[in-house]
Structures are given as C-alpha cells and as structure tokens.
Amino acid sequence: MSTVAVFNKASPFDTLQRWLPKLVVAPSMLLILVGFYGYILWTFILSFTNSSFMPSYKWVGVQQYVRLLDNDRWWVASKNLVLFGGMFIAISLILGVFLAVLLDQRIRKEGFIRTIYLYPMALSMIVTGTAWKWLLNPGLGLDKMLRDWGWEGFRLDWLVDQERVVYCLVIAAVWQASGFVMAMFLAGLRGVDQSIIRAAQVDGASLPTIYLRIVLPSLRPVFFSAFMILAHISIKSFDLVAAMTAGGPGYSSDLPAMFMYSFTFSRGQMGIGSASAMLMLGAILTILVPYLYSELRNKRHD
Amino acid sequence: MTDSIAVSPMARPYGKTSFSFSRLAIYVTLFGAAAVYLVPLVVMLLTSFKSPDDIRTGNLLSWPQMIDGIGWIKAWDIVGGYFWNSVKITVPAVLISTFIGAMNGYVLSMWRFRGSQLFFGLLLFGCFLPFQTVLLPASFTLGKLGLANTTTGLVLIHVVYGMAFTTLFFRNFYVAIPDALVKAARLDGAGFFTIFGRILLPMSVPIIMVCLIWQFTQIWNDFLFGVVFASGDAQPITVALNNLVNTSTGAKEYNVDMAAAMIAGLPTLLVYIVAGKYFLRGLTAGAVKG
Numbered sequence: 001m002s003t004v005a006v007f008n009k010a011s012p013f014d015t016l017q018r019w020l021p022k023l024v025v026a027p028s029m030l031l032i033l034v035g036f037y038g039y040i041l042w043t044f045i046l047s048f049t050n051s052s053f054m055p056s057y058k059w060v061g062v063q064q065y066v067r068l069l070d071n072d073r074w075w076v077a078s079k080n081l082v083l084f085g086g087m088f089i090a091i092s093l094i095l096g097v098f099l100a101v102l103l104d105q106r107i108r109k110e111g112f113i114r115t116i117y118l119y120p121m122a123l124s125m126i127v128t129g130t131a132w133k134w135l136l137n138p139g140l141g142l143d144k145m146l147r148d149w150g151w152e153g154f155r156l157d158w159l160v161d162q163e164r165v166v167y168c169l170v171i172a173a174v175w176q177a178s179g180f181v182m183a184m185f186l187a188g189l190r191g192v193d194q195s196i197i198r199a200a201q202v203d204g205a206s207l208p209t210i211y212l213r214i215v216l217p218s219l220r221p222v223f224f225s226a227f228m229i230l231a232h233i234s235i236k237s238f239d240l241v242a243a244m245t246a247g248g249p250g251y252s253s254d255l256p257a258m259f260m261y262s263f264t265f266s267r268g269q270m271g272i273g274s275a276s277a278m279l280m281l282g283a284i285l286t287i288l289v290p291y292l293y294s295e296l297r298n299k300r301h302d
Numbered sequence: 303m304t305d306s307i308a309v310s311p312m313a314r315p316y317g318k319t320s321f322s323f324s325r326l327a328i329y330v331t332l333f334g335a336a337a338v339y340l341v342p343l344v345v346m347l348l349t350s351f352k353s354p355d356d357i358r359t360g361n362l363l364s365w366p367q368m369i370d371g372i373g374w375i376k377a378w379d380i381v382g383g384y385f386w387n388s389v390k391i392t393v394p395a396v397l398i399s400t401f402i403g404a405m406n407g408y409v410l411s412m413w414r415f416r417g418s419q420l421f422f423g424l425l426l427f428g429c430f431l432p433f434q435t436v437l438l439p440a441s442f443t444l445g446k447l448g449l450a451n452t453t454t455g456l457v458l459i460h461v462v463y464g465m466a467f468t469t470l471f472f473r474n475f476y477v478a479i480p481d482a483l484v485k486a487a488r489l490d491g492a493g494f495f496t497i498f499g500r501i502l503l504p505m506s507v508p509i510i511m512v513c514l515i516w517q518f519t520q521i522w523n524d525f526l527f528g529v530v531f532a533s534g535d536a537q538p539i540t541v542a543l544n545n546l547v548n549t550s551t552g553a554k555e556y557n558v559d560m561a562a563a564m565i566a567g568l569p570t571l572l573v574y575i576v577a578g579k580y581f582l583r584g585l586t587a588g589a590v591k592g
Contacts, residue, residue, distance in 0.1 A: 020493075025409045025418075028425075032466075046438060113332055127567040128342075131345070144361050239526065257432075
C-alpha cells in the first residue's frame, strides 16, 4: 500500500525530471531547425525561381545562377573578395605574428600596449569605415596632412581610384583585426615550453632562427584558427564596404555580401540575390569543412 | 646580475642583458605601432571638436584652434534617437540570448540525451552561417509576425542568431566541470533547476561576463540585420551613422560625422576598457570555434 503511494507520488515528478531537459532545449531546437536550416532551404528554393521584387515560386531551373555568372558586377565582387581577402589575411597574420613575438620579449607595459592594439576590435565596422573614409579622404585626409608636413608630391586618392579602392578596404580591415591576431598568437606563445627555447639557445641558435624554425611551426593550430576567422570575416564583409565606399566608385569595390544586399533588397532581384547567397555559403563551406575535418581528426588523436 | 639569473632562471629566458640595442629597437617598434593604431581614434576626436573652417584649413592631426562642441550637439540631434533604439535592441537581446545560452549549455553538458550531440553540431554550424542565406526568409517571417521595422523584431532576430555562440560559451564552460558534482546532487534528490541555481550558477560568473560582453559588442555593432530588418524610426545607431556619413546632400560636415561615429563607438569602447579581460576571452573562445 505504502509503496504504491510513494510510487504514485514520485512518478509524475520523475517523469517531469526526465523530460525537463528536453523541454528546455526544445524551443531552441525548433528555432535552429526553422531559422537556420529551414531558411537556408527556403533561400535555396528561391534561387531557382523567378522572384524579383516579390517572392515567386515559378521554377526557372538554374537560370538565376546562369544570369549571376554572366553578371560582370558579380565577377568584380568575387575578384575583389579574392584580392581583399588574400591581402587582408596575409597582412593581418604577418603583422599579428610580428607584434606578438615582439610583445613576448618580457616587455614592460605589455598590458597597456596590448590594450591599444586590440581596441579597434571593439568598434563597429561602420565606425571603422567612417574613420578611415575620413583619413583617406582625398584632399583633406592623410593626403593633405603629409603635404602640410612637407612631403610636397604626396598624393593619396585611392578611395576614388577604381583600381586601388580595394586597398583602402584592406587598410581599414587590417587596422581592425590585426590586434586580434596578435592576441591569439600571444596566447599561443605563452603556451610554448620555455625549456625548448633555452635548449636551442644553448646550442647556439639565434633568436630569430628559434622563432622561425621552432616556435612558430609549433603554433600551427593557431595559424589555422586565425586563418579561419579572418577568411570568415572577409567573406561576410559588408558593413565596411557599406560605410567606406558603398561599393564605389561605380561598383569597383563591391564584395559578394554587398552584391547580395543590393540585388536582393534595393534592385528587386531576389532570385539572383538568393543565388549569390548560396554561392557565399558554398565559399564558407569549402574553407569550413576541411577545417572541421582536421579539428575532429586531431581530437581523436589526443 | 649573474645572481639574479641564477636565482630565477625563468626571469629572463631570451636576453642575457637587460639593456641592449635590440631591446631598444623592440620598444621603439612596439610603441610606434601603438601610436599608429591610435591615430584613427585621435583623428576622430580632434575632428569632432573642430569647426568646419578649421577642418579645411588645418589637417588631420592639427590641434583644434578652438574646442567647438557644435559637432557633438548636431550629431546627437541626428543620431541620439537611434542611440536609444540600439539600447532598446541590445539590452533585451543580450539578456535573453545569454539566458537561453546558459540553459542550452547546461542541458548539452549535464543532461545529455539521445540526439543532443546532433543538436549541438547543428548549432555549432550557426557560428559560421553567412547570414545572407537567411535574410530573405527571416524578413518574410518578421513581416508575417507584424514585427518588420520594429526594435522588437530585431531583438527576436538577435536572440535567434546569437544563440549559437551563447550556447557554445556555456556548453564549453560546463563541460569542463566534473559531472560527479551534478550526479551527487541528483542522488540527493535535487531537481533540474535546483542543481542549476545552487551549484552551477554561482560558479558561472566569469562565463556570464564573457557571454554578456560578447553579445553586447556583437549586437551593438550589428549593421546587416539593422539595415535589412529596420528602416526609419526603428533603425539602430550603426544604420543611422551610415546614412549620415553617406548622404551627399549639402556640404559635408566632417565634425558632425566624426562626433556621430564617436557616439556610436563609445559604448563598446567603454566596455572594452572596463572589461577587456572578458572581451578577449570571449573573442578567443568564440574564435577557436567561430
């Protein structure tokens, strides 16, 4: 009798306890399934329709992709992405590693210097873009300043130069992200076993050799992570272009994210816009999949 | 000299002397680089306090002939309302997404069930998702819900698309805690929420800080969602700033532009200065996986 009573009393509570964790994550799970995967599928479907100003579900096959690949502006945006991404990643990595190695030499005021290198990362790309647009202003920015300071022949008008405007984006993006790369490598350097370095020094190796041959190669995982993040930032870069150049002059500084926005939301070409979004997803996946694969493989080896 | 090295060999592993030409070069490089990193901020501040004439006659780093606050006053007139929009969007979105992240992370680390790993994997991908692939359907949905062009709509969007990171933060933090602790409490009859409230929450302060600061910076600095989902009265400060800077009507008032940029940048800058430690930890924690 009493056991039955206990059983009855405990049962609903136990059942609730068993279901509670699932109940708690259920809303999130639903949101993820709909808001991430359902929406990607939806965009995927839209990219095969003739949607223009309004969504339409008239199937047109790969026509939007064909139109996209025929579009000169898309090619400009893609080439810009390769150029911008390549330079942005390379320069940020070199600068970040260089500053991290210097900062790792038991520097006084290290915390203070580090804080200065990293602060741009706290700012919005819109603020960064606004600031650099002003600094690179032809006629009033650095252009004028260096002439005022006595460098008579100095000209800096890249912002209105179709051929060079992408470099302006690179400068601003490097300013924003290189301090972050520095911080990642500095954290990595702090994890390097000091006795290896001392042993190499005893063997007569010079400090630059030690760093290039021993220390930096051991930071391969940090290189991969930093590369991933920087590549990710460049593919998603939208705000910086919007604030600094709005894609101009003409569309010479367009990036895919900017292309997608303007075709989808300003020019009423949802079909092409969706197709470009899918290609962006493809670009992310081609760098993400090998990365996750190597990450998981490393985990298994540990 | 030799004594100090003998006593603590770790004190100076690389150089044998405390002063040398190369160390001087290192310091000069480091401080020089710091000065370069500071230039844009200094220029923004100087320009924001100059008069338009002063801007045309002086140069970027010239000191204002007279400190002129008109740029700040005009800027606040233009973007002040949108500053409050950003506050209205950021505060609830940060709190809600952090709470959801904590709950999800707790379940995914301490109450695993069949399929929870799959859920985590699906969520993780959200950290890498290019938002361009969800913008259109999300804007249709907000329209259907009657939330298009509202700050509430943006709160909802930021909660959904911020969940991946907040869950990741808490899950990775709780995974490191021995689950024997939770098992013991469960044997003692403590329930789901009791264990969370009594055992995990009190030790979660660091990760809560990391998560709050990460979300605050992300949401305050967001431009893409703001420009797509909110126009007119509901737009956040980043969108308002961009509109101000990129309008081509009338003479450009660079002092106003720079003051507005400072207004948009100050909140995150202050958070960074006050809580930089957590900011960096969030960046690297988010970074390793995102």
